[in-house]
Amino acid sequence: MTSTPRQNAFLHDLSRRRLLRAVGFGSAGAAGAGLLSACAGGDAADGAPTRFNGVFDFDLDAQTRNVHTEDGALLLNSVYKDLFLCTGAMFNWATGEWEHLLLEGHEWDGDDLLVTLEPELRWSDGEGLDADDMLYSYAMRILEAPPWGSGFPQVQEIEKIDDLTVRLGFEDPFDNIERSILKHRIVSKITYADLGERALNLVREGIRQGDVEHTEWNAEYIEFSPEEIVCSGPYKFDEARMSDARITLVRNEDGYQGTEVNFDEVVVHKGDNRQSALLVQQGEVDYSTLAPSAADQQAFQEVEGFTWIEHAGYDGVGLMFNYAAKPELEDVRVRKALARVLDGDQIGRVARGEGYHRVEYYTGLVDRQAEEIMSAQELAGLETYEQDLQKAEELLEEAGWSKEGGSWLLPDGSAAEFEIIGVAGWNDFELTATQVEEAWNGFGISTTARNVPEDNPWGIWGAGDFEVAVRHWGNPERPDHWGAFQMNFLTENDPGGEAPGQSFELQVESPSQGEVDLEELVEAAQRGRTEEERTEALRTMMTVFNELLPRIPLWGYTYLSPAVEGVRVESFDQDHPADRNEQYQDNHVMLQLIQGDLRPVQD
Structure with a gap:
């Protein structure tokens, strides 16, 4: 069945509902046992890199590296996406203010939104991150945006102002229309060179979702499958240490905050709800957003250093x-x-x-x-x-x-x-x-x-x-x-x-x-x-x-995320200024990690 706009308006939120599959204690089976044995120990030796451990039910084979599609891309449905592919900014849900990340800032000039990148950022492949990356990324999203959406569908014009600034022209903008633009994940102009250039030309010709030209472009866009994810954030993928059991992210020193984060590595273990709960109980995971059952919630109380991170529910x-x-x-x-x-x-x-x-x-x-x-x-x-x-x-x-x-x-x-x-x-x-x-x-x-x-x-x-x-x-x-x-x-x-x-x-x-x-x-x-x-x-x-x-x-x-202090992470800020953020949209724990506020345990 073809989805309607009303049917799809909440769909992106619901993709995460696939995570909520809590099952009984006895169902972990061999998969859970294998997972635990695969990650037992290994990061406590003297001189070892400092490491932050998370968990998510990824699939290396089934999930694409076409990160601009977001849904279905590797780790793009997890909170860890902000660590390797930053948004332009994070929103503070309590104050209504923006915390700029890749963007140095944004401002309105009449009906025009001007967005400016932080200077001197580089992609993990060594290429400079500049306005051309924004131009291609925004053009692809404008072309893909359904007319019933908010933000990109209302963009009438797109123009490069200088090496770091792009102008987006709106017709009759309304309050907070810029949210989807500032939250958008900019992708590499090198990776998306052909698709991005063609999207930009189509957008400037007035082509939008549903037009014949868009349909033809979209067929290639959906099938596009790059071999690697080029990263803009403080971490990048270590291709040599990617397996069905874990993904290791290492510093991307030229990326945003790459020299400011306090952990050398971020390891994302593979695990569904039940397996993630077992990993928490074993002290192998520092923070998890996967949904624990009521029984698991009680079992966590016996874990040394255990604490709840509460995320507001909306x-x-x-x-x-x-x-x-x-x-x-x-x-x-x-x-x-x-x-x-x-x-x-x-x-x-x-x-x-x-x-x-x-x-x-x-x-x-x-x-x-x-x-x-x-x-x-x-x-x-x-x-x-x-x-x-x-x-x-x-x-x-x-x-x-x-x-x-x-x-x-x-x-x-x-x-x-x-x-x-x-x-x-x-x-x-x-x-x-x-x-x-x-x-x-x-x-x-x-x-x-x-x-x-x-x-x-x-x-x-x-x-x-x-x-x-x-x-x-x-x-x-x-x-x-x-x-x-x-x-x-x-x-x-x-x-x-x-x-x-x-x-x-x-x-x-x-x-x-x-x-x-x-x-x-x-x-x-x-x-x-x-x-x-x-x-x-x-x-x-x-x-x-x-x-x-x-x-x-x-x-x-009320989203309760289990966390463990004193093993790898010194402590979590329980009174963070952004702690009323929704956990999957503007996760304040990831923001703390990016900003260097989370620190490893000192020997």
Whole structure:
């Protein structure tokens, strides 16, 4: 099936969901044992290079070295990507300020964005890093960018100003439109010479994604497979020490911060969730972002030097409805009743152990973001949906449902029944689905839970091949609050289209706001001319979400990353200025390593 813009808007975030496959203690088997024996010892001898150890489930054979594609490229779905292929800048999610990396700075000149590189940087192959690298990298992304995106799709002109500066001309730019440009990973002009030059010419001719010329270019771009990754960051790949068990990165002294980082090497061990947990327990890994099970979380407490690194969560897991498949869900009283049957706090605890937070406000935003938009008084006036079985019964009876022999019947007398889908291998999704199944069945609503294959749940969600789905709400991809409502309302939602998804109509009647068009409000929150206009659109959507509950938020993510101090790393900063960053987008531990704030244990 061809993906739609709404279906894809959250896809990049979901690629990382493949990591969340926590399994039981007994399943590591020979693979886990072999992994541990392969990396036991080896870096504690006198005079050995200082080493920072991580873990990620890479695949040397299957993953490409075409790093400009990002998804599917070697280590580009890991946090370690920032160490060898830096972004232009990292964003501080708490302060809204930029920490420039490869870029010396950026500034707006009317509708033009000027981006300037740090001087005297070199690629790991010895070539100088300059504006031509930016020009090719930006042109390829402009050509590839889907029109519904934010940033590159709105670039109308691209021009080299001098050896270090590129001008990007926008038409009608809006607040934070530069984010995707500053976050973009610049790639080598030598590696991408032909593709980059052709992309630049096509962009200047007005060619964009979907045009015939783009399709022809894209066919070559997808198949492009360079033999090595040319690096811009403080580390580069040691080709002689790359194996199925580990990847070793060594200093790239001419790269960004190459002489400032304190570790000579970064070793990334191969391991899935279970294997990474075993490595942490063996003291072989200093920091891991892979998801540990609740049992593993407890076992970590016995590891000498163990500590948690907490990363703020900006999304959560809940229930997405298919209104076309189950029209009884169009009655808001039914949705609210179904929510009142569930104990989201308990569901989160079972699904995630300590790695979750309860939902307080039910606004479509995570609570920390809701508190940035609404006052305490406004938040106190919102409806909450904590478990209340008596209230759930009252709501269903008001909606015309009736109970017979302990089972609920719809207004037409037919039995109320739902199928809820989780995702096989996504442990927190599976556990959430089975708990909802148990709760609704116990309440008298016949419910069956099943898991869909993990290789393409997005296609299933987008096609509307479900009745109720365990699905995300909120958005970890964007610090801009409108991204959460793009996810909640627009992603996988094209009523009557080829990919209907939720089939939730976007023109709604709100008890307090009257008739509102949610699609227009998302655009106003993104593109509004003033902060007041954008905030008002957000406040309206928060209120509407709370009143109509189009999907049920059950719990929010708190990302707990296990770390070990005193073995190779002296200590981690537990109060870092960027510690509210999302861990996969602007990881503050990687920022500490890059900036030389992480130090090895001294003998």
